Amino acid sequence: MTRLTYRTYKSCKSCKSWKSFRIYPLVLPLFLALLCLSTLGLAGVEAKKKPTAAPTDNKNAFQDQIDRSKAEPAKQDLYQTDYSKNFSYVLPPGWQVTQNPMYPHDILVKQASEGKGNIVLADQPVKGNISKMGDDMVDELPKLCDDFKLVSNEMVKLPSGANCARLMHTGKLGESEMCQVNYLMPYTRGRVLIVTGTVLRGDSDGLATIEKFATSVSMKKKKLSL
Numbered sequence: 001m002t003r004l005t006y007r008t009y010k011s012c013k014s015c016k017s018w019k020s021f022r023i024y025p026l027v028l029p030l031f032l033a034l035l036c037l038s039t040l041g042l043a044g045v046e047a048k049k050k051p052t053a054a055p056t057d058n059k060n061a062f063q064d065q066i067d068r069s070k071a072e073p074a075k076q077d078l079y080q081t082d083y084s085k086n087f088s089y090v091l092p093p094g095w096q097v098t099q100n101p102m103y104p105h106d107i108l109v110k111q112a113s114e115g116k117g118n119i120v121l122a123d124q125p126v127k128g129n130i131s132k133m134g135d136d137m138v139d140e141l142p143k144l145c146d147d148f149k150l151v152s153n154e155m156v157k158l159p160s161g162a163n164c165a166r167l168m169h170t171g172k173l174g175e176s177e178m179c180q181v182n183y184l185m186p187y188t189r190g191r192v193l194i195v196t197g198t199v200l201r202g203d204s205d206g207l208a209t210i211e212k213f214a215t216s217v218s219m220k221k222k223k224l225s226l
Helices: 025-039 059-071 130-143 204-216
Strands: 004-011 016-023 078-081 087-091 095-099 106-110 117-125 146-157 163-173 176-186 191-200
Touching: 087 204, 117 204, 130 146, 130 163, 130 176, 176 204, 191 204
Parallel strands: none
Antiparallel strands: 004 016, 078 087, 095 106, 106 117, 117 191, 146 163, 163 176, 176 191
16 A cells, blocks of 8 residues: 655654654544644643543444434534535534545534544545454554554444444543544445544543534435445
């Protein structure tokens, strides 16, 4: 697979320096998510909730969120059409849409009053199947942050009935601890949609918002069956 070279700004207590490294296109959306958080001034900002020793994550919790999304009426939900026009989603309260500099999709960021966090949307060609792409992503994730720790890597079923790979990990960006959740779901023929949500570690409300967002994605074109 072709690799791309990028330079990322890494900070430490005593110095700041540019570090050049090579990353696979598959994890470019994840890199973009971390870069967005960095430019928004993530360092030194605390999450609303007190950080815990490790985020709790399991398949049943995500499946419960999916079940609630089916059962609860969405009276105040604000549906937004993605820049690609290929799908829509529910815009979380307290978040706003901004331009994606690398993909023809939206980026969602928390409003200043809500803290720090973002949801980056991107798509990539399918390589093998979604489960394998998830495993490949796990191999590349440690290159994007310090103190990487994989929390989960699992397949779940979306409200649409499509299978989705879901990965969660923690790590450090500069002096701040973050938590990132990645969803790989069927998109248009031959491509997979990657939803990358990143918040400060311990922001349980932020993680719940990301999960609700992922379950709200509704394709407008024929989905790829994997």
